[in-house]
Amino acid sequence: MGDEIIISQNTMGNVEVVKIKGFMSISNYMQFESILNQLIQKGSIKIILDLSELDYISSAGLGVILGSIKETQKLGGDIKVGGCSQEVRNILDVFGFTQVFTVSATPAAAKVLFGKT
Amino acid sequence: MAKKAHPTPEFKRGPGLSIKFSLAMVFVIVIVMCSVMLVISTLVRDTLLEQMRIKGMAVARGLANNAAEALVTMDRLLLAELVDKAAKQESSIRLAAVVDGQGVILSHTDYKKEGARYRRPRPQTQELNQEGNVYRYSLDNVESMEFSVPITLSHKTGRVAKRLGSAHVVYLLSPIKEAVAKTLEYIMIITACGIGLAMVMAVFLVGRITKPIRRLAQATEQVGRGNLDLRIPLTRRDELGQLAMDFNHMAANLKKAQAEMIIKERLQHEMKLAREIQAILVPQNAPQVSGYSIGMLYRSAEEVGGDYIDFMDMGKGVWGMAVADISGKGLPGGLVMAQTRSTLRAVAEKDPSPVSVLAHTNRKLCPELRPNMFVTISYMILEAPKHRVTIARAGHPAALIYRLKGRRCELSLTSGVAIGITGPDMFENLLLDKTISLERGDIMLLYTDGVDESCNAQRQLFGTKRIVDCLEACAHLKADQIVLKIDQAVNAFIQEAPQHDDMSIIVIKREQV
Incomplete structure (x- = not known):
């Protein structure tokens, strides 16, 4: 099955914004994982994930986000979610993700959270 | 049993390369030499004939010139002398003669013919010129060529020629044929020598070429028998050297592929063992609980699964039941599944409250993830005698509860x-026990996201709604039948x-009777 995700990156001040579109399944989450790993290795430890056009995220993809949050927090940074589609929000709700982490409506709103820290 | 490598049954050895190569060379040489022989024999014959024509004409003309005066004086003695002299000029001259104007032989090398009319056999070819005629014919079965020149007085006087008679010289053609035959004989001797030399060369050359091929064939046979370390020394810089190098690469690649295959097979074997071990950790059947029917499904996407379901008999109709999903499949998922199971079981024995079981499991498991x-x-306690369930949920899909009264599903x-998401304090703060009472005909359904997130080719998810629909449609069935129907619907x-x-699915139904 040819699930596809399109990942685009841009910078907002000192924060990297990673936007993921499409259907993130077990067959393509590695692509997302390698991009996040590259960013963290490069020293970009403040990252905003824009999931507003993501239709689905599997538990493997969620594991990548979780692992990266722990990694960046250890290095003094963080990962915030800025923008989230309803489908993905339902999935995040089930896992309890939204009860632990703030999910902002837009990347700009998420950027504000970085400003405080 | 040491098997000697024989050619495969369908391979029958035919003539060797040396024989084929020799035959080809002989064929070429014979064709070339035959053509050469044809050309040379024609050339030799034509040249000799031309020479004979020139000489014959000269002899006949000489005889005619000399005979003219003798003919006028009718000096027969002189004529005989001239004819004899002309006939002796060449060994291949068969006869010479002088004939008068009426065609009567005046003088002939065969004197018995004198006085008779001069006759010649019917010629095969004839050339008639002003200077003289040339005839070719068979005289007494002997191939001959005749030169006939008219005898005239003009030679002496310079006046208008008066024909007095004619001079005839007949040559034998056999010396020409013999010369041609001799030439062909030489050519044939040279050809035979050439063929002999070519065959020796062929055997030598083919031997040189096939030696490395034989070595390659032996090496191929060795590799075929499993000796993948064999390499051929690279001593040549031609096509055979290239072939030897390719052969070495092939053997090296085969060795690599074989090594990979062995690793893969071992891995597959180990995965199979892991699956067998996991099968012991997963209940094969749902338990029998009085007044209830319980059904279950456990299916891994890979050899080893990352889902976990469990039933623990606490006695007196009290059961602990767990449904869990480890983020990760295959061996890592399977290992964490085993870890989760042992941690949860150890905790559940001491304190049956679901919140406390999950809190303790999290404290132990979290640092190890x-x-x-x-x-x-999701962990729950079914108290069958009290017809109630207490459930706590840690990030797991909500349990579905079907109520016979109202025939509808509700979410817990x-x-x-x-x-693994957060520290123990926050985890425990968010955790909550919920007690649900089950009336007759009520059904509780727990599942992992593998069910609702089953995806078709159009990337549509099965979804919770379809599980609800399916449950409502077959709520009258026993629990194991409901599980089967949901599984069929997903497929x-x-x-x-x-x-x-x-x-994974667990269905608990309080039966109506």
Whole structure:
């Protein structure tokens, strides 16, 4: 099955914004994982994930986000979610993700959270 | 048993390369030499004939010139002398003669013919010139060529020629044929020598070429028998050297492929063992509980699964039941599944409250999980005599409760996050026990996200709604039948698409009687 995700990156001040579109399944989450790993290795430890056009995220993809949050927090940074589609929000709700982490409506709103820290 | 390598049954050895090569060379030489012989024999014959024509004409003309005066004076003695002299000029001259104007032989090398009319056999070819005629014919079965020149007075006087008679000289053609035959004989001797030399060369050359091929064939046979370390020394810089190098690469690649295959097979074997071990950790059948029917499904997407379901008999109709999903399939998922099971079982024996079981499991499990792994789990206690269930949910899909009264499903949504996402304090703050009483005909359904997130080829998810519909439609059935129907519905939905995630279902139904 040819699930596809399109990942685009841009910078907002000192924060990297990673936007993921499409259907993130077990067959393509590695692509997302390698991009996040590259960013963290490069020293970009403040990252905003824009999931507003993501239709689905599997538990493997969620594991990548979780692992990266722990990694960046250890290095003094963080990962915030800025923008989230309803489908993905339902999935995040089930896992309890939204009860632990703030999910902002837009990347700009998420950027504000970085400003405080 | 040491098997000697024989050629395969369908291979029958035919003539060797040396024989084929020799035959080809002989064929070429014979064709070339035959053509050469044809050309040379024609050339030799034509040249000799031309020479004979020139000489013959000269002899006949000489005889005619000399005979003219003798003919006028009718000096027969002189004529005989001239004829004899002319006939002796060449060994291949068969006869000479002088004939008068009426065609009567005046003088002939065969004197018996004198006085007779001069006759010649019917010529095969004739050339008639002003200077003289040339005839070719067979005289007494001997190939001959005749030169006939008219005798005239003009030679002496310079006046208008008066024909007095004619001079005839006849040559034998056999010396020409003999010369041609001799030439052909030489050519044939040279050809035979050439063929002999060519065959020796062929055997030598083919031997040189086939030696490395034979070595390659032996090496191929060795490789075929499993000796993949064999390499051929590279001593040549031609096509055979290239072939030897390719052969060495092939053997090296085969060795690599074989090594990879062995590793893969070992891995597969180990995965099979892991699956067998996991099968012991997963209940094969749902338990029998009085007044209830219980059904279950456990299916891994890979050899080893990352889902976990469990039934623990606490006695007196009290059962602990767990459904969990480890984020990660295959061996890592399977290992964490085993870890989760042993941790949860150890805790559940001491304190049966679901919140406390999950809190303790989280405290023990969380530090041991890799950063990108988490476990979603629902744990519940079924108290069959009291017809009630107490459930806590840690990031797991909410349990579905079907109520016979109203014939509708409701969701048991409580707060709670997955194990591995956050520290113990927050985890425990969010965790909540919820008690649900089950009336007759009520059904409780727990599942992992492999069910609702089953995906078809059009990337549509099966979804919770379809599980609810399916449950409501077959609520009259026994629990194991309900599980079967949901499984069938999922399969019908995904059709040919592969199962991506592990799938687990537990259905608990309080029977009506």
